[in-house]
Amino acid sequence: MEEKFIRNISIVCSVAGLALLFFVSRSIELKQTDIIQISYDDIGKNVKICGEVVSKFVSKTGHVFFKLKGETDGIDVVIFNNTAKKFNSNFDKEVCVTGTVDEYEGKLEIIAKNIQVR
């Protein structure tokens, strides 16, 4: 009886907790970082950067590649196809990108998780 009670409480807490996590994850906003401040020490960290979309390219498999140009510097951004499906990829001007800093062939890049058109 006691175990059943704890189990049922666990189920209620799980469902309520997942709903809370879902809403918190949707509403949480990272502080904006200047592109020039991103370094190799930030690999693996989440950042939010804003700027102008330059040289956008969509691959045959649906991955989106572009350079995000800030006021003083730029960085490559990759949106993998399964993430790109969530967004309208017709953006072509000012956007804010939230994602993880990564490195590809010696250069820093952002693996985007979210895109907001400014």
Next chain:
Amino acid sequence: MFPEILLFTLAGVAGGTIAGLIPGVHPNTLILIIFGLLPLLVGFPPQAVVALIISMAIANTLVDFIPSVFLGCPEDDTALSILPGHRLLLEGKGLEAVFLTVVGGIGVIALFILLSPLLLKTLPFLYSNIKYYIHWILIAIVSVMIFTERGFKKLWGLLVFSLAGILGVITLNSTLLQPQFVFFPLFTGLFGIPTLLISLKDKVKFPSQVRDFGIVKKSLALIGSIKGFFAGLLVGILPGVGSAQAGTLVQIITRKEDTREFLVSLGGINTANALFAIAALYTISKARSGAAVAIERILGSFSFNDLLLLIAVSLFTVGIAAVVTLFLSKKFSTLVEKVSYNRISLSILGMLLLLTIVFTGPLGLLVLLVSTAVGLIAPLSGVKRSLCMGVIILPVIFYYLGIGL
């Protein structure tokens, strides 16, 4: 160059040992520190710096099992070892549990060296073909896990897998927590804390521990290592597939009563994972681990000679780290016996909460609480706790199916 490589390898073993003993500290954290120190290491051969990184990663895969078995503190690659490890610990055979994982690590490196000529030829072929089927393989694994539950428990199994999977999708696809720390509250909540809470509730008494490591049958060591080797192969070549998914696969093909064989396999998977990440760097030019990314960045191009050097460093590291792991497990076994089990469990609970707050802040604490609630459902409804691995299996299935959430 030899003295530098030897010295750096020993330093790597020390670093990997420290990272392995502290729950929540991943070798990638130490690798980031090494990157910070790179300007100070400029005068040393890059091969020595790479030896430091690879020895740290491999030593960590062996030592990692000590907190998992003796304290019930898991990381993503040792989470599945908690139950069988804990079971042996409560039979007074904690030392044997750690020894079995060490046997797996040694067995896998022996197999790796024996089969490396064949592997170097077949890895590119395997990589280019298996990746298209990985989601189907994972779906099959999960289906078997759920359908092997008895009667009504199938529904409980489905519920546990789904809740853990949703938890993974929410936390891993968002910016809720920094990626390098997100697994700590997840796995501590799903596997670590429920084990401790149930032990506290059942007023488990810590039995006196057998002072030797036991005798491992050759057949058990061989079969466990072979399973670990092939499961590690999957992890090494496939993006998104970690030791945890590979461990789940091995758990399915291992009979429930073969606790010891499963522990050998788990020890093997972790070492195989580190070794195949090096092999993948050479054969398919893909970095499949934090250590491989670091090696790629330091060496630039990765030659056959570099591969041979790293295999030699790995072999030496496994030897040293095995001795260190067994020595430390004896110390742990004596230490935990002297203190009451309830007190140990409560102290570990406090430490896990503190580490979660330090590493991940209040949001991490929220993830920990939700994970604990999900993690409690499996043991309280009598279904396999490995179904909680849905936390990383479901996001990987979605990734390979191209479902964006």
